[in-house]
Amino acid sequence: MAKTRVGIINVTGYAGVELARLLHQHPEVEITSVTGRSAAGQGVGVAFPHLASLGLTIEAKVGEADLVFSAMPHKESAKEIIPLVNNGVKVVDISADFRLKNAEEYSRWYGFTHPAPQLLPEAVYGLPELYRSQVAAAQLVANPGCYPTGAILALAPAVKEGIIEPDIVIDSKSGVSGAGRSLSLQTHFSEANEDVTAYALGGHRHLPEIVQELELLGSATTSITFVPHLIPMTRGILTTAYASLVAGKIAAGEKGKEELRQLYLEFYKSEPFVRVTETPPHTKHTWGNNNCLIYPTIDLRTGRFIVASAIDNLVKGAAGQAIQNMNLMLGLPETTGLEALAIYP
Amino acid sequence: MAKTRVGIINVTGYAGVELARLLHQHPEVEITSVTGRSAAGQGVGVAFPHLASLGLTIEAKVGEADLVFSAMPHKESAKEIIPLVNNGVKVVDISADFRLKNAEEYSRWYGFTHPAPQLLPEAVYGLPELYRSQVAAAQLVANPGCYPTGAILALAPAVKEGIIEPDIVIDSKSGVSGAGRSLSLQTHFSEANEDVTAYALGGHRHLPEIVQELELLGSATTSITFVPHLIPMTRGILTTAYASLVAGKIAAGEKGKEELRQLYLEFYKSEPFVRVTETPPHTKHTWGNNNCLIYPTIDLRTGRFIVASAIDNLVKGAAGQAIQNMNLMLGLPETTGLEALAIYP
Amino acid sequence: MAKTRVGIINVTGYAGVELARLLHQHPEVEITSVTGRSAAGQGVGVAFPHLASLGLTIEAKVGEADLVFSAMPHKESAKEIIPLVNNGVKVVDISADFRLKNAEEYSRWYGFTHPAPQLLPEAVYGLPELYRSQVAAAQLVANPGCYPTGAILALAPAVKEGIIEPDIVIDSKSGVSGAGRSLSLQTHFSEANEDVTAYALGGHRHLPEIVQELELLGSATTSITFVPHLIPMTRGILTTAYASLVAGKIAAGEKGKEELRQLYLEFYKSEPFVRVTETPPHTKHTWGNNNCLIYPTIDLRTGRFIVASAIDNLVKGAAGQAIQNMNLMLGLPETTGLEALAIYP
């Protein structure tokens, strides 16, 4: 049977090259076209020697394909995608352009007027653990941001079951590849190495996405503080989130910790890429693969709920999840091409 | 005038070698004796080539000195220190053995019965920003832990002025040297590199110290959750703390952020080693020096107080602060020998 | 068809876990038994969460299998292997115990008397690029060391064709995982991070292996200096080697560089895992995969031959190459299970 033809818009960023790496090994699809913002005409293997075996040339415009991934930056991505959607092509958008349901949020957080607000209701937020059936039926999937993926998966069971107060602190620690391949002083080796800092304390663009999804899961308006941190490593996001327990929902003491754990195990029992761990997760144990590791617990002294999650920001936080969505959209087994274990150490 | 003679008990750990490095450059003191747990008889420069110019031999027992630093692990440190204190020697203890006022906490958190509970009331908690005059008059100073130094300095103005609720989340990110020079799988290069994890979620030993000091500063019993994280870098601790603002104390909006900043600037206006910054601090900007950088702000969407602090865990978090305490105890200018700027990049 | 049953002796070192990771994804084999030096009785997923899906328990003694890998340290490995070989089991030994043809070298370099010198002649040095047909027919394969793999592949075409003088300097730079999972001060994070050093200047154990193979390739006795260096990264070995060109073999100037390149391309034209590059290779471009990248060139000012090679020390330098050998021994396509691209960035 012929393989499904897929295209990658902007293969030259880190999400794009990761898509190419993973799709190259996918048994059911064939990459038929890749584009780049600047390197058009160049062989993929020239810019990215590890992708030499793809044998593809970077084009200016994406060619015919059954499904297209866009790894363009926000605003630019919508421009590329809208004509494809109008032509009936299936699209997974890795940018933020179709994640938010309220078009006004794009003016507020991204500084542009959304060019196709009518598509926002039909775009599906591509977190399969929450929207599996909708993804399977979608023509346009908005792949979640890296921070939101780790944060929402960490908090979803607790919010859905109403065991925590809607007043949540999310403290995330990200490897530097999350900032992309574009050069900046902040991601210059000598600046980022041997350093940690908090950033975007005035509000990070991934916040409205986290708020939107947690409010859809719970019943109350949430009061969420999200602070991302830059960590001297290439890949991985560890998210630690904190909230007060709603009184009377969970038992006191060690019993409550076990109840909480069971609640998470139950919530994620059928998920191929979520694992509830018995000890705090290490980002290293997700290096290069599509897993999200989650450890929920209770600080018994204060009765506070704590949850920690670990993902690879470029896999479950970007390209891997995009392929997971593609598998659903194409009716393939969800894990196809994503079976690789994490690389350790 | 003769220099003051100082000794270092257990020079062979990271706090000990850092003490030796800094004291070697101190104009008013002379290191006259250093001990080690295992390397007795060896030249300091053999184990630590960068200290070769000290020209000292590691001894089994500390020699005569006017002031002694102990960088022994807890429990062992008390054993070494008690006879010295009884003999009238001034001591700065870098271990935890005299930090907690309640002797029972040692059974609970450190698993031993304190051998000299009668010394606890007279030992001074060596955070000069809070206890300057007491340190100056003390015979025994308990040098604060690395995490508590960053956390307490970050929160002290807010707690003292009563502008935050006593329900606080402290999320700290530490370089690996904080775990010491003893070998462990957690600090093995290939395990710690390219990894982040949370640890001690059941309660870290530095928690009672943080609680003790914040409760002394404020009026209410505090409910503090403290979660430390291990980060792939050698030096530095970034602490991010979160709490709700007490209603009516601070203005709303940007005005409140400025009021908060002024409150911090006022609180630390005479402090030589604390700097209130205008942007979130980088641990890199404290690399090798004794500064604590603090950035307080408000998440305007939720009205939540956020503060971030950065220190070098081996300097302000250990050896540098110990020397700052020594300077006060000896009546020297507090900054003597600690003027070095951070090493960047 | 039933899968081939394979066992792993000492799965708990870095070569062992990497074997488990790669074999788990191999379509033609099934891991039926794994042993560990200390963790017997524990689930593999407890010690190594990323391997949880293996569902295996660490045993004290390897069970029945068609082919066994040994990732034991030298000397211990021979003890485990000899009975298996005598029982007709196929074995790939990742230790050094069967790499050297001259039994006396084991006394000299490893400090023990070889327990089965009669097996040395029949053991095949498992570098498929040099010994493909012998590996395919072997019962016992000695998997090359990580440094020798990178060095021999880099030098083989030049030595075989006699274009360089047999007076060679090999300067290698290795990530820390090459030193294994056993704890040591040298591999303690705070010691290895932000540091580079040369080691084993008195002679590294991988030297006799390099000498043996290069002398078998060339006609003259070689005079080889090999200096390994420890680099602050987890995976990867870059080897840079230097030698004088034999007069009259290669054209002068740029033409000679191109001749050299063609000679290498020709030598490795059918090799699935060797790629002759057009620019100096990065270890990052081999991260997690089985490739060896080689860049030969000439320093035109001095007429000196220079070659640089890059491998992942745990894949082509250990577990990946072991599986490549296994594929040959089992009559499988050589690349089976080893198709994964490098993970970048």
Next chain:
Amino acid sequence: MAKTRVGIINVTGYAGVELARLLHQHPEVEITSVTGRSAAGQGVGVAFPHLASLGLTIEAKVGEADLVFSAMPHKESAKEIIPLVNNGVKVVDISADFRLKNAEEYSRWYGFTHPAPQLLPEAVYGLPELYRSQVAAAQLVANPGCYPTGAILALAPAVKEGIIEPDIVIDSKSGVSGAGRSLSLQTHFSEANEDVTAYALGGHRHLPEIVQELELLGSATTSITFVPHLIPMTRGILTTAYASLVAGKIAAGEKGKEELRQLYLEFYKSEPFVRVTETPPHTKHTWGNNNCLIYPTIDLRTGRFIVASAIDNLVKGAAGQAIQNMNLMLGLPETTGLEALAIYP
């Protein structure tokens, strides 16, 4: 007595900020003026928080001073310096613009016609270990490159004493800060982290400088191959150099190793910043200080001379050495302001 007034041209690169850090702590000089290529008008502490206590504003043009350091890139530096030299100001040039004695080399290696070839003979190559008295008398000192500092100091005793053949391989491993603060893909964190590569195999600009100095030391024309490598750390250069021993100059065996060591000890016996070590040096042991550690040895199997040296590329390899030169030019003790020990770990 009034302090000497010094200026820094281009304080905003890594050599410039390091000069500022070190000079700020120098007891005999005062920084009176600093310039930057782009940040003119900005406070130094805005761009570089760790230098906030300098209290200086970045100017467009350097102000009046007794001695000026230029940390401008090559070609630009000469332009700034020539008028100063003509006005009798003492200058230490950290760029390459006055290092090479042969003006034609600037066309060949740097691609520009030297604007003041008449100054080349009078400019002193600022390696105090070789040119102490000339530096002391100089008006214009050309501060050596980082790689040449480590390589020349490593080889000088052997070349001067004629114990090695003039056919030398120099393999250097540098931290990323050596590539400066300007952004590039090669120094982007996610690219440089977990990677090692060789570069400039066609000839690095520091080569003519190394050749010039080694030929001045020895009697023969040298045939030098120099290959630099980029290592994932911020600071430090380790240089490993290889050459054949001249027959009959050094005893065979262990005795020869000791003779070699004595020769080095004798050569550097009065040097405050050079230390001949008993084991291979670690760059970590020079972190932040002005030392050069050197370990000479012999590979007894091949009779080959090997030497390894370690420096901090921004201190002994740039700013520290510039201050050492300044001290000599001003008649101050050579070590003034450079006494700080290395920061470990």
